[in-house]
Amino acid sequence: MCDSCNVMIINGVVCHEAGCPDAWRDEERECQWCGQKFIPEDKHQRCCSESCEMDYQGIPYEPEEDYEDVDLLVEKAIEARNDEWASRNMGPNEY
Ligand SMILES: [Zn+2]
Ligand SMILES: [Zn+2]
Numbered sequence: 001m002c003d004s005c006n007v008m009i010i011n012g013v014v015c016h017e018a019g020c021p022d023a024w025r026d027e028e029r030e031c032q033w034c035g036q037k038f039i040p041e042d043k044h045q046r047c048c049s050e051s052c053e054m055d056y057q058g059i060p061y062e063p064e065e066d067y068e069d070v071d072l073l074v075e076k077a078i079e080a081r082n083d084e085w086a087s088r089n090m091g092p093n094e095y
């Protein structure tokens with residue numbers, strides 16, 4: 001079930017050992033944008049869907065467009081924001 005630890009099933013819930021690097025695979029997260037619960041497919045996933053992820057990153061979502069490159073778009077948005085911070089001589093944590 002998990003390659004990185006011995007999981008235990010407690011009350012039907014999969015529990016990984018503390019510090020297991022793969023624990024996120026069974027972790028239920030709340031979408032940062034719409035608050036919906038979801039199981040992440042990617043360790044750094046913050047939103048339940050690509051459209052939420054894009055809204056969260058401030059990328060306009062056009063449903064008719066093909067978003068195969070959504071990761072790339074998100075990356076670009078993060079980069080652009082980092083550039084903006086850099087140009088203002090601010091770190092991501094200093095608003
Ligand atoms: Zn585990
Ligand atoms: Zn969402």
